Amino acid sequence: MNVVTSMKDIRVARNLLKSPVGLVPTMGFLHDGHLSLVRNAKKQCSSVIVSIFVNPTQFGPGEDLTTYPRDLNRDLKMLEELKTDLVWTPTPEIMYPPDFQTWISVEALSRPLEGMMRPGHFRGVSTIVAKLFNAVQPNLAYFGQKDAQQVAVVKQMTRDLNFDLEIVVCPTVREPDGLALSSRNINLNPTERKAASVLYRSLSVALFSNNAGERDSQKVRRIIEEEITKEPLARLQYVSCANPDTLQEIEGMIEGNALLSMAVFIGKTRLIDNIVIGD
């Protein structure tokens, strides 16, 4: 497994790889969610590149950039075991030199939900993903459904800017109690960890009710709210029942699919989760 840091080295190393090349962009501190992306990429591509970069520009002021968990040696060991071909670990100085000033905004899709709660977040995501795409020039790029809005934003950017690659979306990987894997789960103490299962439980209750015939988007949102309220350690930041393509909130009846998504604080740790319900 080749591990490179500089822009020159990633270009040279990438050009030695057999196509199709798959890229799995990560912020490191890898878990089974990331590894499932790598496994999918290994299946579909001749070569797999994983980037590890905690992108400062997608963290807002007061967010957890400095405390974001990191463990490069452990990450590299996990990627080695999966026979990853190439790992790129650029530094902030490489990605954002002093006179850096170019930003990509995917406008409508970046506005609601996470974009509302984390201003500037998706501008940081779009910009770094475009930079990764241009540096690595993958044929396929892998993202997790866990970050549903990120998936929508990256897909839109790829289409709008004519990137010549395919975005592959892989299902959310969950713990046995339903908690979606996230690098931030490490910040939960044992009591909080137990409480955190409320996110997926509330989504599941909403799914059951939808399967049983509930089509009223307001009622579906309320079901989730009520379920979250039952958990004293949980504080709901938002719950959404939205069009999965436009991310616009559904008023009235759900027709076709709906993306149910939420952000919940468990203690000081902010967690997100989502499922798609409908046809």
Added chain:
Amino acid sequence: MNVVTSMKDIRVARNLLKSPVGLVPTMGFLHDGHLSLVRNAKKQCSSVIVSIFVNPTQFGPGEDLTTYPRDLNRDLKMLEELKTDLVWTPTPEIMYPPDFQTWISVEALSRPLEGMMRPGHFRGVSTIVAKLFNAVQPNLAYFGQKDAQQVAVVKQMTRDLNFDLEIVVCPTVREPDGLALSSRNINLNPTERKAASVLYRSLSVALFSNNAGERDSQKVRRIIEEEITKEPLARLQYVSCANPDTLQEIEGMIEGNALLSMAVFIGKTRLIDNIVIGD
């Protein structure tokens, strides 16, 4: 010479070309300035692609999008004579489908000069150039020094977003009286056409004075203003003496190089020109 329109066709046709591939992005109504870009590209590249697209998003409200001159048949004949390999003539619908919403901003460099006078102009330029780069994937891309700020913005975007290509800047091509070639010159009536030589004349007077020892940026700007004032048909919009890399206005003494640039209305036609003075 192959002429294609759709995104699929340009990708297929491009992949059949021998590398290095040079791209000359144009808005059509070609003149010798464009042709000098194509000739330079022919010299340096194995294959040359010219794009012809009047990009609506770089025109502001009240600007000349609808009256911008067009003559595709004449353009194609000129490009055929230069043995251009491939011409791409996308439509606005291809470049900007209804749900298009992704924009690229090169912030500091887009603010002064043309960016100040034409809000949104460089956002449109950056976005369309990135789209052309991703669709064509050239190894080199050719731009004219005539649009000095556009050159600075495109170079910065290329670096910041890690596009794997080289920006080649070619000198401004001028009429015998010094008028920089521009598709917009067609809008000048014979009297205005004669008056339009004042742009380059004023730049030349400033250059002479700089060569003779004038280093005071304010005096250099004033020399240009005074020269423009002598021409009754001319109305100066701005004159600038700026750092050629940052485009920041030089206060006090000129050290090293300076970009002298201006926008001037001759009748209703807005013209720009520039030279670099100094070492």
